[in-house]
Amino acid sequence: MSYPNDIDTFTDKLNKRDKAYVIEEEVTVSNGVYESLLDHDNIVDSSVSVWTGSKLTGDKVANFILSIPSATPWKRSIKIFSSISPVFITYETFGDQVEADDINQLQSSMTATQTEVDRYKAANDLVVTNTVNRVTTLESKKADKTYVDTELLKKADKATTYTKSETDARIQAVVDVAPEALDTLNEIAAALNDDPNFAGTMTTELSKKVDKVVGKQLSTEDYSTAEKAKLANVEANANKYIHPSTHPATMIVEDSARRFATDAEKANWNGKLDATANAVSASKLATGRTIALSGDVTGGVVFDGSSNITITATVVDDSHNHVISNVDGLQVALDSKETPSGAQSKVDVHSSDAVKHITAAERSAWNAKSNLALGETVSTAYRGDRGKVAYDHSQVAHAPSNAQKNSDITKAEIEAKLTGNVSSHTHSQYVTQTDLGNAGYGDMQKSIYDTNGNGTVDAAESVPWSGVTGKPTTMPANGGNADTVDGKHASAFAPSGYGLGVALSQVIINDSNLAVVTGMYYASQSDTNKPSGVTDGSIFVMAYSELWINQLYLDWRTDKTYRRSKNNGAWTAWKELITKGNALTWNDLKGV
Numbered sequence: 099m100s101y102p103n104d105i106d107t108f109t110d111k112l113n114k115r116d117k118a119y120v121i122e123e124e125v126t127v128s129n130g131v132y133e134s135l136l137d138h139d140n141i142v143d144s145s146v147s148v149w150t151g152s153k154l155t156g157d158k159v160a161n162f163i164l165s166i167p168s169a170t171p172w173k174r175s176i177k178i179f180s181s182i183s184p185v186f187i188t189y190e191t192f193g194d195q196v197e198a199d200d201i202n203q204l205q206s207s208m209t210a211t212q213t214e215v216d217r218y219k220a221a222n223d224l225v226v227t228n229t230v231n232r233v234t235t236l237e238s239k240k241a242d243k244t245y246v247d248t249e250l251l252k253k254a255d256k257a258t259t260y261t262k263s264e265t266d267a268r269i270q271a272v273v274d275v276a277p278e279a280l281d282t283l284n285e286i287a288a289a290l291n292d293d294p295n296f297a298g299t300m301t302t303e304l305s306k307k308v309d310k311v312v313g314k315q316l317s318t319e320d321y322s323t324a325e326k327a328k329l330a331n332v333e334a335n336a337n338k339y340i341h342p343s344t345h346p347a348t349m350i351v352e353d354s355a356r357r358f359a360t361d362a363e364k365a366n367w368n369g370k371l372d373a374t375a376n377a378v379s380a381s382k383l384a385t386g387r388t389i390a391l392s393g394d395v396t397g398g399v400v401f402d403g404s405s406n407i408t409i410t411a412t413v414v415d416d417s418h419n420h421v422i423s424n425v426d427g428l429q430v431a432l433d434s435k436e437t438p439s440g441a442q443s444k445v446d447v448h449s450s451d452a453v454k455h456i457t458a459a460e461r462s463a464w465n466a467k468s469n470l471a472l473g474e475t476v477s478t479a480y481r482g483d484r485g486k487v488a489y490d491h492s493q494v495a496h497a498p499s500n501a502q503k504n505s506d507i508t509k510a511e512i513e514a515k516l517t518g519n520v521s522s523h524t525h526s527q528y529v530t531q532t533d534l535g536n537a538g539y540g541d542m543q544k545s546i547y548d549t550n551g552n553g554t555v556d557a558a559e560s561v562p563w564s565g566v567t568g569k570p571t572t573m574p575a576n577g578g579n580a581d582t583v584d585g586k587h588a589s590a591f592a593p594s595g596y597g598l599g600v601a602l603s604q605v606i607i608n609d610s611n612l613a614v615v616t617g618m619y620y621a622s623q624s625d626t627n628k629p630s631g632v633t634d635g636s637i638f639v640m641a642y643s644e645l646w647i648n649q650l651y652l653d654w655r656t657d658k659t660y661r662r663s664k665n666n667g668a669w670t671a672w673k674e675l676i677t678k679g680n681a682l683t684w685n686d687l688k689g690v
Contacts, residue, residue, distance in 0.1 A: 106207040109137045111200075114193030118142065121191060122152065127183035132176075138191045139172045145190035146174070150182045159185055163665065168674040170197065177665070602636055611669060613649065616641045621651065629653070629660040629672035 112119050125132050146164055150156030161179040172195040178185060260268070273281045280286055290296045352358060359367075382404040389409065390398035397411040422428050456464075548555060563569075602620040610627040613619050616639055623634045629651055638650040647664040651672065659675045 106203075106210070111194040111196070112138055112191065114140075116192070118145075118190040118192050121189055123187040124152070124184050125178070125187060127178060127180050127185055130179060130181055132178040132180070132183075132185070134176065135167070136174050136176055136187065136189065138189075139195040140192050141174045142190040142192075143174070145188075146176070147188050148178055148180070149186050149188065150180070152186050154188060156186075157182075165673070168676050170199075171676060177670075179666075607637070610637060610649065610651070613637050613639045614641055614644055614647055614664075615639065627669075629674070632656070632658070632660075 119138070121138055123137055125134070143164060146162075147154070148159035148162050150159065159178060159180045159182075163177045165175045165177070167173050167175055176187065178187075280289060293299055347358065383402045386400045386402035388398055388400050389407075390396075391409065391411055394414040395411045396414075397409050399407050399409050401407050422432070602618060605617070605619050606622055607613050607619045608622050608624045608626070610621055610625055613621075619637045619639065621628055621635055621637050625634070628635070632651070632653040633655050635651055635653045635655075638652075640648045645664065645667045649662055649664075651660040651662075653660070660672045661675055662670050662672045664670075
């Protein structure tokens, strides 16, 4: 672990007692799978359950595997398959097991803690040392108090010194509300033309002006005598005319372009419609309009709106008949329909014995049947069954094509063909009716020789020992067991290539992951996926499918046994199985 960022944590151990503890663990599922050891030991396997909610709530997760670690059988490892995260594991336990690993973990944690304390102490000691050195340096460099006091006396006293804000306030009081162009001494001097005796200069210039007389104002010298005489001729009160606010209409003279309109005329004009407006209450149209019909229907009438009208229509084709070409798509639709004679012929065909409808269930049942000949079954086809031998034999022609059946040949016909005494005559190519009768009339129908319908002859008539061919010349005294069947040894019936009936040296694999077919194999030393620490050994494979497989690995050099599984296409880790020879002892747990 990495210090000081991480801190060791421990699960509280449970004392052993007669009454079981009920434990719930919340775990996080990653990519649909969670796999780890449960927190506590001595678990009751049957009590383990997984839920999507706390306290046995939500949905129950049925897809999990509980396994026992080979080195610590009191523990349980669980592998959960779930699309929901987190999930809650509930189980019962009667208390935890004190293991050597627990003590080792405590010792490791204590050692790590002491290491961290030592590291922290060394770092802290360095900080303290640096701080002491800095204090010593500052102490040696601090100024003498007497010197500092003397220098401070040279500084201005705060009580008699303006601060910046006080200085700004004094300046603002001098400027007051002066315009921005005259709020500095330089701007004021420039306005006075930089004249240091500005007041004297102004007094001198004023002394050059005329005196002011009451009632008279200064003016230019362009006021003439003629203007003065004109003003003298203005009558008294000439400026008191007041213009009236209204004038009578009689004072206005009308002409052809300008006329007065009375209120009655204005009202009459306002009641008129615009040139483009529609009349609301007109009794009729100013001009009647003709409404006319065209096409196959003709007729018309003049309508002026004064009354209702009736249009008399004339239809060109009073029968209202149409040909097929007048209706879009009708001919194509009719051509696609079945003719009465064609439909009847199809019905006749489907109603005959040659053509029958079958149900979907019948079709499925027929398709599921194997394509086997008479006398064959799925398990016995072409293996020398007597049913098929009999059937094949029945298909071979044993007589000329023109030979008569025995039932068609009478004794008289036979005698007519022969000379001498028929009853005592023999011929290699002919038989008598009696001979045929004594031979029996066989029936090779399946219903006779295969009554249970399994494709094999039910039973054969007894055969004398002399009629058995291919039998051994001698037999064991007590009957014994035949070493071969139909000339084949039992080893010949073992599947080839899977370690059955052959030495494992003939079934070698270099990758345990490729042993996916039920059987036995030799795992070579170059096996890339064998258990850790082994050299070579044999593998027993039990395969349900390519996705679900169990493997047992027997180490030939240490006699150790390992197990692993392929769960839904994913291999688990190899786990050593505990046997009598390698079981853990109390000394192993104590580390002795």
